[in-house]
Amino acid sequence: MQYMRFLALVLLILPGTKSFAEPNQVTLPEIEMLEHYTTVRRGEVTEHMMTTRDAIDAVESGKPIPPGNHVVLVDYREGEVYRYFVMLKGEGWGEEYAEAERAGDWQFQWFWADGSINMDEDTARCRSCHRRRADVEFMYTFDDLLAFE
Numbered sequence: 001m002q003y004m005r006f007l008a009l010v011l012l013i014l015p016g017t018k019s020f021a022e023p024n025q026v027t028l029p030e031i032e033m034l035e036h037y038t039t040v041r042r043g044e045v046t047e048h049m050m051t052t053r054d055a056i057d058a059v060e061s062g063k064p065i066p067p068g069n070h071v072v073l074v075d076y077r078e079g080e081v082y083r084y085f086v087m088l089k090g091e092g093w094g095e096e097y098a099e100a101e102r103a104g105d106w107q108f109q110w111f112w113a114d115g116s117i118n119m120d121e122d123t124a125r126c127r128s129c130h131r132r133r134a135d136v137e138f139m140y141t142f143d144d145l146l147a148f149e
């Protein structure tokens, strides 16, 4: 039992294995500095979509979102923050993943309300689903962002 636990730990921290959750380049930004551009409601969950003024300006002028800009989904349950889903673009960051697993130069991360990373999540899952939106900045709520003033 002890040995299995040790083995699991070794696998988790083994460098180069991207199939486990990992701290990556994504940081949790200061949420109050971001603009709230739309809200999605799913049953008990209320999602506030937030991004920077720079990202909004870029999208509105038909330009790519510049590196260094966050897009955040703040997941509220019963009025409290439950978790943050964060996307952050960085110059060349896609190269850290195999070509078939990239979402452009975006990296993804799941933070709990206290700012810690959910180490049970494999961010390849995030990228894999968001890849379907490659033509619109890998974003599902791109149209709402475009419509936001």
Ligand code: HEC
Residues within 6 Å of the ligand: 040, 042, 047, 049, 071, 072, 073, 085, 086, 087, 108, 109, 110, 121, 123, 125, 126, 127, 129, 130, 138, 139, 140, 141, 142
């Ligand atoms: C199975 C598909 C799927 C997976 C996996 C997924 N997402 Fe999303 N994501 C969506 C959808 C759909 C939306 C739009 C909001 C909604 O419908 O709830 C979204 C919205 C977002 C947004 C707001 C910007 C946007 O694209 O609209 C962020 C940020 C985000 N997801 C981050 C993440 C992170 C981080 C992970 C992994 C921990 C993740 N997503 C995993 C489908 C997915």
